[in-house]
Amino acid sequence: MNDRTSHVEDEEALAFHKEPVPGKLALSPTKPMATQRDLSLAYSPGVAAPVKAIAENPDAVYDYTSKGNMVAVISNGTAILGLGDLGAMASKPVMEGKAVLFKRFADIDAMDIEVEETDADAFIECVKRIGNTFGGINLEDIKAPESFIIEQRLRELLDVPVFHDDQHGTAIISVAGIINACDITGRKISDLKVVVNGAGAAGIAVLELLKAMGVKHENALLCDSKGVIHTGRDGLNQWKAAHAADTDRRSLAEALDGADCFLGLSVAGAVTQDMVKAMAKDPIIFAMANPDPEIRPEDVRAVRDDAIIATGRSDYPNQVNNVLGFPYIFRGALDARARTINEEMKIAAARALAALAREDVPDEVAAAYHGSRPSFGRDYIIPSPFDPRLIHYVPPYVAQAAMDTGVARKPIADMTAYRASLARRLDPTAALLQRIQGAVMGHGRRIVFAEGEEPSVIRAAYAFQNQELGKAILVGREEITRANMRQVGVPEDAIEIVNARLSDRNAIYADFLYERLQRKGYLRRDVQRLVNNDRNVFSACMVKLGDADGMVTGTTRSYAAALSDVGLVLDPAPGQRVMGMSIALAKGRTLFIADTNIAEFPDSEALADIATETAAAAKGFGFTPRVAFLSYSTFGNPQGQRSDKLQEAVRLLDERGVNFEYEGEMNVDVALDPSHRFLYPFSRLKGPANVLIMPAIHAASIATKLLRVAGGATVIGPMLVGVEKPVQIARLGASVSEITTLAALAAYDPEKHEVESTLAE
Numbered sequence: 001m002n003d004r005t006s007h008v009e010d011e012e013a014l015a016f017h018k019e020p021v022p023g024k025l026a027l028s029p030t031k032p033m034a035t036q037r038d039l040s041l042a043y044s045p046g047v048a049a050p051v052k053a054i055a056e057n058p059d060a061v062y063d064y065t066s067k068g069n070m071v072a073v074i075s076n077g078t079a080i081l082g083l084g085d086l087g088a089m090a091s092k093p094v095m096e097g098k099a100v101l102f103k104r105f106a107d108i109d110a111m112d113i114e115v116e117e118t119d120a121d122a123f124i125e126c127v128k129r130i131g132n133t134f135g136g137i138n139l140e141d142i143k144a145p146e147s148f149i150i151e152q153r154l155r156e157l158l159d160v161p162v163f164h165d166d167q168h169g170t171a172i173i174s175v176a177g178i179i180n181a182c183d184i185t186g187r188k189i190s191d192l193k194v195v196v197n198g199a200g201a202a203g204i205a206v207l208e209l210l211k212a213m214g215v216k217h218e219n220a221l222l223c224d225s226k227g228v229i230h231t232g233r234d235g236l237n238q239w240k241a242a243h244a245a246d247t248d249r250r251s252l253a254e255a256l257d258g259a260d261c262f263l264g265l266s267v268a269g270a271v272t273q274d275m276v277k278a279m280a281k282d283p284i285i286f287a288m289a290n291p292d293p294e295i296r297p298e299d300v301r302a303v304r305d306d307a308i309i310a311t312g313r314s315d316y317p318n319q320v321n322n323v324l325g326f327p328y329i330f331r332g333a334l335d336a337r338a339r340t341i342n343e344e345m346k347i348a349a350a351r352a353l354a355a356l357a358r359e360d361v362p363d364e365v366a367a368a369y370h371g372s373r374p375s376f377g378r379d380y381i382i383p384s385p386f387d388p389r390l391i392h393y394v395p396p397y398v399a400q401a402a403m404d405t406g407v408a409r410k411p412i413a414d415m416t417a418y419r420a421s422l423a424r425r426l427d428p429t430a431a432l433l434q435r436i437q438g439a440v441m442g443h444g445r446r447i448v449f450a451e452g453e454e455p456s457v458i459r460a461a462y463a464f465q466n467q468e469l470g471k472a473i474l475v476g477r478e479e480i481t482r483a484n485m486r487q488v489g490v491p492e493d494a495i496e497i498v499n500a501r502l503s504d505r506n507a508i509y510a511d512f513l514y515e516r517l518q519r520k521g522y523l524r525r526d527v528q529r530l531v532n533n534d535r536n537v538f539s540a541c542m543v544k545l546g547d548a549d550g551m552v553t554g555t556t557r558s559y560a561a562a563l564s565d566v567g568l569v570l571d572p573a574p575g576q577r578v579m580g581m582s583i584a585l586a587k588g589r590t591l592f593i594a595d596t597n598i599a600e601f602p603d604s605e606a607l608a609d610i611a612t613e614t615a616a617a618a619k620g621f622g623f624t625p626r627v628a629f630l631s632y633s634t635f636g637n638p639q640g641q642r643s644d645k646l647q648e649a650v651r652l653l654d655e656r657g658v659n660f661e662y663e664g665e666m667n668v669d670v671a672l673d674p675s676h677r678f679l680y681p682f683s684r685l686k687g688p689a690n691v692l693i694m695p696a697i698h699a700a701s702i703a704t705k706l707l708r709v710a711g712g713a714t715v716i717g718p719m720l721v722g723v724e725k726p727v728q729i730a731r732l733g734a735s736v737s738e739i740t741t742l743a744a745l746a747a748y749d750p751e752k753h754e755v756e757s758t759l760a761e
């Protein structure tokens with residue numbers, strides 16, 4: 001990585017943390033707080049009732065407060081990643097980060113607490129007094145040996161699980177990876193010759209768990225900043241001394257000579273290529289220091305093509321990082337209301353992670369692997385953090401181990417139901433976006449950003465390219481575009497810029513467009529002006545004539561204007577209708593809604609087409625479509641002319657013999673709420689609808705906006721469907737992430753994706 005790239009990455013990371021609001025975390029209420037009555041219930045006088053109930057029975061706190069799903073992420077900043085002791089406040093971004101990961105991956109509410117105290121006793125005293133208010137305590141980035149003392153004492157003092165993530169989270173993931181790496185290289189853990197570099201919180205915990213799994217003391221060497229920890233060394237603390245080896249090896253280089261396995265939990269650059277060369281055949285090298293590893297995978301690869309390599313980073317295969325552990329370990333512990341997180345629970349988590357890596361991977365995982373579908377082997381020894389199965393796979397093992405070892409205060413009665421409830425906790429927005437990204441990554445689709453001079457578009461194009469979603473092309477005047485790139489911190493040569501006027505394709509596009517529009521009132525000079533000056537027209541020509549695979553526009557012009565520009569160049573796809581589809585994600589549901597922006601009052605023929613195209617799109621996103629034609633009436637009640645066209649649309653689909661479930665007309669609650677189904681036993685929908693066909697554009701627009709503004713849904717789109725080439729039109733003033741998502745959608749090919757998913761099944 002050169003300096004300039006890392007500078008830009010810093011800029012991007014700072015902007016990410018700063019905008020649109022500072023930080024990564026906010027709290028949101030789970031009860032309505034709208035009326036006087038709400039206030040009376042939530043606060044005084046109503047709140048007195050749960051107060052008294054908890055005073056009488058302390059366990060009732062789990063019934064009446066958020067304690068049971070709330071974890072505190074607590075640090076004093078003395079070992080922030082591998083950056084060292086930078087103080088409590090500097091650790092806040094990492095602690096906020098851990099807290100959002102708890103939410104994102106395990107739906108646990110977490111709060112960061114930075115304690116300005118480096119003295120172990122004083123720190124313990126502080127956490128002791130606040131600890132029981134949370135369902136669990138995740139200690140983070142506290143340096144050894146204080147971290148050992150702090151965790152041990154707090155485990156004794158508090159009534160909730162206390163878990164130092166850098167110790168046990170890291171140990172669990174490392175051991176899961178080692179189990180699989182041994183399997184692949186045909187080794188037994190009991191014979192493994194291990195070197196652990198870094199004798200701090202992470203290093204010592206990893207070595208202890210490895211020994212608990214069967215690594216022999218005489219086969220393990222632990223090193224710190226002074227080299228090998230051996231029995232002749234003075235001044236060792238008790239935790240290091242417990243692992244002192246009877247050996248004459250002194251340096252890390254000597255320790256690694258002939259070793260099978262290296263686990264780095266120290267600092268960047270601690271390992272050299274010469275050290276790696278001296279390791280045994282098929283060396284296992286986990287360089288886990290963050291943010292930069294002990295040695296980079298490419299440097300290992302240059303000297304050892306037989307190595308299995310893992311790092312703590314997400315931009316290389318085999319990410320051995322505790323993010324794979326803490327969300328799921330706490331999920332299982334909280335759900336079983338475990339008093340503690342014991343060795344059995346940790347080993348259960350490690351075994352579950354190791355087992356999951358051996359199963360076929362779903363689409364979301366392909367995203368982390370640049371679009372290619374990994375399978376168990378040297379570059380896939382551990383599940384990707386984006387594997388959506390982690391949430392329902394790992395916690396049941398942890399909870400079961402808590403129950404088996406008698407530390408569960410609330411045993412889980414029905415594990416099958418528990419597993420199903422865990423699956424519903426996954427954030428559907430993240431899962432869907434992950435799936436889309438997984439499908440487009442690594443295919444190198446060329447997406448033209450028509451408004452290439454706009455700073456937000458430049459940043460979106462850069463993010464699109466950096467995430468390897470495809471190749472971005474900016475349309476704009478070079479000088480202005482470059483100046484704006486400098487202004488937003490994007491390297492000037494990072495993205496291709498095309499100036500419509502100066503492009504060597506200009507004349508070809510003008511010829512093509514003249515041919516197309518000459519009988520529609522356009523003179524040659526009109527067409528030339530359009531190609532020179534209208535970036536939507538120019539970009540659409542690029543797509544039409546194969547110089548790009550898709551386009552994004554819309555941030556500076558109205559939707560209708562952008563659509564009409566594009567319509568000068570591109571036609572509807574053969575046999576298709578151009579329409580708008582929005583995807584709303586809320587409360588565990590994904591809803592495809594159409595037509596959200598083209599047909600004002602679709603007739604029954606149009607409604608049947610819209611249903612068919614939306615069902616196909618839903619399939620392309622990996623869903624089994626269940627289509628409901630929505631109305632104010634349900635199956636003719638109340639009667640009215642406006643429902644006729646919907647009934648006719650259903651009849652047309654009967655006639656066409658389509659291969660998806662559809663039904664209507666019906667109210668939206670009948671479509672979505674299964675409790676209404678007993679009234680309509682004849683309905684052909686086998687479950688709640690997920691494709692909602694609206695009777696008219698105003699209903700569609702009102703419904704999606706209501707969902708977004710009042711219902712808290714994430715709404716993606718409206719996406720343009722049915723154009724012969726992929727075009728996406730953003731809303732005026734769209735954010736960088738919205739534009740990036742639309743660019744990914746322009747690069748996404750649902751039909752191809754559908755085939756790929758089918759093949760993978």
Ligand SMILES: NC(=O)C1=CN([C@@H]2O[C@H](COP(=O)(O)OP(=O)(O)OC[C@H]3O[C@@H](n4cnc5c(N)ncnc54)[C@H](OP(=O)(O)O)[C@@H]3O)[C@@H](O)[C@H]2O)C=CC1
Pocket residue numbers: 078079080081082083141142143144165166167170197198199200201202203223224225226264265266267268270288289290291311312320321322323
């Ligand atoms: N991938 C993952 O999931 C995780 C990675 N880590 C990484 O592990 C590292 C250590 O974290 P943590 O244990 O919490 O920190 P600690 O402060 O508790 O321990 C750091 C250890 O690193 C040792 N060390 C420093 N420099 C060197 C060196 N050149 N060679 C050998 N050892 C050295 C220190 O030695 P001494 O005792 O002599 O001072 C100390 O033992 C960090 O880089 C962190 O990012 C941590 C947790 C999870």
Ligand SMILES: CC(=O)C(=O)O
Pocket residue numbers: 080081082141165166289290312321322323
């Ligand atoms: C990942 C982590 O917790 C660390 O590097 O400290």
Ligand SMILES: [Mg+2]
Pocket residue numbers: 081140141165166
């Ligand atoms: Mg950490």
